[in-house]
Amino acid sequence: MIFERIVGIDIDGVTADLLGRWLTIYNEEYDDNLRHADVTDYDLNTIVKPAARNRIYDIVARSDIYDGVLPMTGASDAIHMLKDAGWEVIFISHCFRTTYDQKMEWLARFGFIDYAWENGTRPNKSFIAARDKLMINVPILIDDHLPTITRFTGSGRRGMLFHSDRHPQGLTWPEVTGALIGR
Ligand SMILES: [Mg+2]
Numbered sequence: 001m002i003f004e005r006i007v008g009i010d011i012d013g014v015t016a017d018l019l020g021r022w023l024t025i026y027n028e029e030y031d032d033n034l035r036h037a038d039v040t041d042y043d044l045n046t047i048v049k050p051a052a053r054n055r056i057y058d059i060v061a062r063s064d065i066y067d068g069v070l071p072m073t074g075a076s077d078a079i080h081m082l083k084d085a086g087w088e089v090i091f092i093s094h095c096f097r098t099t100y101d102q103k104m105e106w107l108a109r110f111g112f113i114d115y116a117w118e119n120g121t122r123p124n125k126s127f128i129a130a131r132d133k134l135m136i137n138v139p140i141l142i143d144d145h146l147p148t149i150t151r152f153t154g155s156g157r158r159g160m161l162f163h164s165d166r167h168p169q170g171l172t173w174p175e176v177t178g179a180l181i182g183r
Helices: 018-030 075-084 100-109 146-154 173-181
Strands: 006-010 088-093 127-129 140-143 158-161
Touching: 075 088, 075 173, 088 100, 100 127, 140 146, 146 158
Parallel strands: 006 088, 006 140, 088 127, 140 158
Antiparallel strands: none
């Protein structure tokens, strides 16, 4: 059996700290001081001020939301280590109409992919927008969304839950590289 070293990696919450940017904008606009540690549920409506309820998800659909997003701690080093060790990395992310271009350009800006657009128009093949990540044929998926990982593992593949305040039992980047390349 030939073992293909291909890994699917989620962007938000694994590669990119979208939540940090989201909370910064929310805190500024709604005069609050929520932090990562306050987010232990998937539905942010449960922790934001009443005035922000049902509007909180509009923030992540903004056309400039990725301008201030930083990589997750350790993501850059770890993903470069995986590539150096011969792993093919496919970024898989659910996109809004406004965020596909932004995520592609963000990945290139922080060196996760070599370029965003081939000849200015053709998207880099290492980034796939998918609302249901199970449809993507990768043998391993790293994701911070537990239901996705549970379903992925149930499909007979290897799902690796990434660490978050929602799921402290998840793996950090050093633990991911330790599991995949032994360092
Ligand atoms: Mg995610």
